[in-house]
Amino acid sequence: MTAADRVRAAYAAIDAVDRPEIWIWLRPLADALADAEGVDAALEGGADLPLAGLTAAVKNNVDVAGLPTTAGCPAYAAAPALTDATVVARLRAAGAVVIGATNLDQFATGLVGTRSPHGAVRDARRPAYISGGSSAGSAVAVALGLADIAVGTDTAGSGRVPAALQGVVGIKPTYGVVPTDGVVPACRSYDCVTVFARDLDTAAAGMGVMGGGARQFPPDAPLAAPAAARVAVPHDLPGLSAGWQAAFQAARARLETDGVSVREIDMAPFLDAARLLYDGGLVAERHEAVGDFVDARPGDVEPTVRGIISAAGEVPATRLLRDRVRLAELTAAAMAALDGCDALLIPTTTEHPTIAEVTAEPVAVNSRLGTYTNFCNLMDLCAVAVPSGTADGAQFGVTVVARAGADAVALDLARLVTLTTPPVAQPGAAAVAGTGGAPWPTRAGASVTPLLVVGAHLRDQPLAWQLEQRGGRWLGPALTAPLYRLAHLDTTPPKPGLARVGADDGVAIGGELWLIGTAMLGDFLAALPAPMSLGWVTLSDGTEVVGFGCALDAFSAGADISGYGDWRSYLRHLAEAQAGQPGERV
Numbered sequence: 001m002t003a004a005d006r007v008r009a010a011y012a013a014i015d016a017v018d019r020p021e022i023w024i025w026l027r028p029l030a031d032a033l034a035d036a037e038g039v040d041a042a043l044e045g046g047a048d049l050p051l052a053g054l055t056a057a058v059k060n061n062v063d064v065a066g067l068p069t070t071a072g073c074p075a076y077a078a079a080p081a082l083t084d085a086t087v088v089a090r091l092r093a094a095g096a097v098v099i100g101a102t103n104l105d106q107f108a109t110g111l112v113g114t115r116s117p118h119g120a121v122r123d124a125r126r127p128a129y130i131s132g133g134s135s136a137g138s139a140v141a142v143a144l145g146l147a148d149i150a151v152g153t154d155t156a157g158s159g160r161v162p163a164a165l166q167g168v169v170g171i172k173p174t175y176g177v178v179p180t181d182g183v184v185p186a187c188r189s190y191d192c193v194t195v196f197a198r199d200l201d202t203a204a205a206g207m208g209v210m211g212g213g214a215r216q217f218p219p220d221a222p223l224a225a226p227a228a229a230r231v232a233v234p235h236d237l238p239g240l241s242a243g244w245q246a247a248f249q250a251a252r253a254r255l256e257t258d259g260v261s262v263r264e265i266d267m268a269p270f271l272d273a274a275r276l277l278y279d280g281g282l283v284a285e286r287h288e289a290v291g292d293f294v295d296a297r298p299g300d301v302e303p304t305v306r307g308i309i310s311a312a313g314e315v316p317a318t319r320l321l322r323d324r325v326r327l328a329e330l331t332a333a334a335m336a337a338l339d340g341c342d343a344l345l346i347p348t349t350t351e352h353p354t355i356a357e358v359t360a361e362p363v364a365v366n367s368r369l370g371t372y373t374n375f376c377n378l379m380d381l382c383a384v385a386v387p388s389g390t391a392d393g394a395q396f397g398v399t400v401v402a403r404a405g406a407d408a409v410a411l412d413l414a415r416l417v418t419l420t421t422p423p424v425a426q427p428g429a430a431a432v433a434g435t436g437g438a439p440w441p442t443r444a445g446a447s448v449t450p451l452l453v454v455g456a457h458l459r460d461q462p463l464a465w466q467l468e469q470r471g472g473r474w475l476g477p478a479l480t481a482p483l484y485r486l487a488h489l490d491t492t493p494p495k496p497g498l499a500r501v502g503a504d505d506g507v508a509i510g511g512e513l514w515l516i517g518t519a520m521l522g523d524f525l526a527a528l529p530a531p532m533s534l535g536w537v538t539l540s541d542g543t544e545v546v547g548f549g550c551a552l553d554a555f556s557a558g559a560d561i562s563g564y565g566d567w568r569s570y571l572r573h574l575a576e577a578q579a580g581q582p583g584e585r586v
Contacts, residue, residue: 003036003043003053006148007097010055014099014146021119022137022146024060025067026100035097042095049095050205056091057147059138060101061108062193063182064088071184072106072116075300076293085182087151087193087210094209096149102137106305107290108153108186110134111161111349111369112358115302120355124166125395128354132162132369135194139166142196149206150196155186156277157349157373159194160385164348164397167420169203170385171195171411174404175377176215177444178207187285190277190377200386200415204440211444219519221405221446222471223439225342225412231255231400232341235264238271239350239371247391248347251398251417255345258416263341269333274374276327278308278367281319282378287312304362331379335403343413344401346372348385352394372399380404384414408439408473437475438515447518452478452537452547454486454511455567456495463493466527470520475513480547481538482508487558488570489531489550496567497531497550497558508540510566511547521546530554 001009011029032055039053058064061071063085068077084092092098105115113136114120121136123129124143131140135152139162142150152159154172163170171194178193185191193210197203233252237245256262276282286309287294294301294309301309338344349369358365376383381401388398398417402410442448451472456463459474480498483506489497498509516524525534531554537547564570 001053003039003095003097004033006053006055007032007036007099010099010146013144017144017146019122019140019144021103021121022140023100024070024072024103024118024137027067027098032097032099035092039095039097051091051149051209052095054096054148054202055146056096056098057100057102057138057141057150058088058098059104059135059150059152061104061153061184062088062151064098064101067101069184071108071290072104072118072302073300074117075297076290081182083182086179086213088182090209091149091151091206096206099147102135102141102150104136105134105158106302107184107294107309108134108155108158109286109305109308111157111366111373112362113162114355114358115305115362117302122355123352126393128356129352129394130165130355130358132165132349134158135162135196139163139168139170139196142166142168142198145198148197149202151210152194152196153183153186154192154194155190155377157370157376159192159196160373160383160399161349161369163196163385164387164399165352165395167387167395167397169197169200169387169418171203171207172376172383172385173207173211173407174215174217174382175380177217177407177441178211179214185289187282188289189285192377200384200411200418204411208440208443211440213445217441217444217446218405219447219517220471221408221441221517223408223442223446223448223515223517224468224471224473225409226468228259228261229343229413230261230263230341231413232263232265232338232344234267234346236267237347239368240347241351241392243392244347244351244396247389247396248398251388251419252345254417254419255413260413260416265337265344269330269337270375270379271371273327273330273334273378274371276323276330277370277374277378280326281315281321281323282327283308283312284315284320285312287315327378334375334379338403342402342409343406345413345417346399346401348372348397348399376401382407382410384410386414386418387420388417389419407441411439437473439473442515448515449518449521450475450545451514451516451521452480452511452539452545453514454496454498454509454548456493457514457548458512458567461567463495466524467514467516470516470524472514472516472520475515478511478513479540480509480511481540481542482506483538484509485560485562486567487550487555488561489554489558495532496561496570497555498537498548499550499552499555500537507562508565509562513545
């Protein structure tokens with residue numbers, strides 16, 4: 001389908017589902033089609049647009065040029081936004097077509113999706129139930145197939161709770177790696193821009209486009225989950241029904257089936273920190289963000305939201321400072337509990353209430369929904385929320401949480417527990433296919449270097465752990481240009497040496513490409529024993545990458561094995577020779 005076809009299909013689906021509460025603003029079809037036709041023309045001209053033609057929805061606390069940014073409060077927007085928020089501009093530049101701005105819990109204050117003058121956003125499958133919030137309209141637009149990708153925000157779980165309840169993917173990145181300019185703040189110290197999609201690849205593609213240019217990824221940020229990953233899980237699951245507990249244990253079992261080691265931990269420090277966000281002094285940031293407006297225009301603000309934000313203005317500074325100290329203590333205890341683990345697997349939320357239940361107990365229900373989400377941003381963790389089947393008639397979701405900068409690890413492990421149910425997506429919905437082996441942080445500014453290995457660091461060889469330990473990501477097989485020769489060196493463990501000899505004597509040598517953080521490559525080089533070295537290697541397609549070589553004297557002293565084509569073929573030859581069945585050279 002062309003981008004224009006996808007836009008027409010999206011607007012037809014919007015008319016068919018008749019869910020006006022999803023949108024605060026829907027762009028005129030003619031405007032969206034004009035953007036789509038521009039995308040199609042750019043593609044015909046050879047433009048590289050990673051999100052070409054995907055329809056996008058944007059939470060209405062994020063600026064979209066030409067649309068008023070109300071944050072769910074009509075009186076808050078004096079005029080349409082003049083420019084796009086950075087994340088929206090990047091989505092458009094990558095080929096996405098913005099079709100509208102979505103409804104939310106007013107001022108992003110809530111996890112329910114009901115605190116809006118535009119009406120409660122209903123669940124995509126069961127209209128009597130809540131959507132989850134505060135990124136309510138964004139999640140439901142994706143779940144119903146009205147948008148391929150949607151922008152949300154997340155301070156306490158607003159990009160994860162609705163993902164779980166709607167059976168879609170929600171990525172909450174490391175705090176600060178995605179720009180928040182053009183976003184109405186909720187709590188500046190913890191706000192993140194998030195993305196929703198129906199599959200992990202599309203969500204990751206969107207996050208890779210939106211990220212970068214803000215906080216830098218740590219130099220030691222891992223680019224992959226290790227082969228022998230270790231994941232923590234809660235020892236107890238407070239707040240979950242028996243059915244939801246069983247669904248979580250099934251997700252845990254899927255990890256173990258895939259070879260992941262699972263360790264139970266005490267969640268007390270995490271849960272204690274979660275309560276600090278609204279029950280402690282940290283809520284003062286809510287008032288700093290929009291409190292002046294709320295206090296000046298109380299009649300224009302939803303009552304529950306007004307009560308939370310106005311009360312936040314009464315928090316004494318000493319309580320805020322005391323709770324920040326307490327948060328640091330709880331974070332240290334939580335990280336100690338995670339010591340030796342690559343990630344934490346948790347249920348995304350506790351239940352799926354009806355709209356009536358939220359109306360009856362708006363604060364209590366909302367508080368329960370944040371049990372497993374509120375601590376994440378406070379502790380500077382990243383998270384990927386994914387569907388994990390159904391339980392008690394509801395969509396059930398789990399979240400993989402990892403340390404700051406370990407976004408690629410969280411994404412890899414989330415793939416192992418994702419379990420989708422029959423979608424409610426409409427015809428014409430699109431997904432990004434084949435986003436490549438590089439994880440989204442590499443497209444969002446993480447400094448990385450491709451590395452060619454030809455011997456003991458191949459994925460099944462004895463030193464591959466040295467790359468995994470440094471967060472390296474295996475990309476697949478590779479072949480050098482026919483400029484090299486390979487020798488068996490006299491080392492322990494056995495390894496080959498690659499030498500560039502030129503076109504007259506050289507042959508193509510097989511190996512593998514890994515991706516490694518540039519800083520970690522320096523660390524690796526510092527530990528590299530003689531006679532090995534790193535230098536530029538030319539691949540068969542002409543690409544220059546860093547690769548293993550060796551000193552010329554060591555190569556000359558070794559046994560030339562170039563005729564076998566690669567190290568593994570040579571090792572098979574040795575094994576066959578020992579078994580009395582000598583192999584042939586290639």
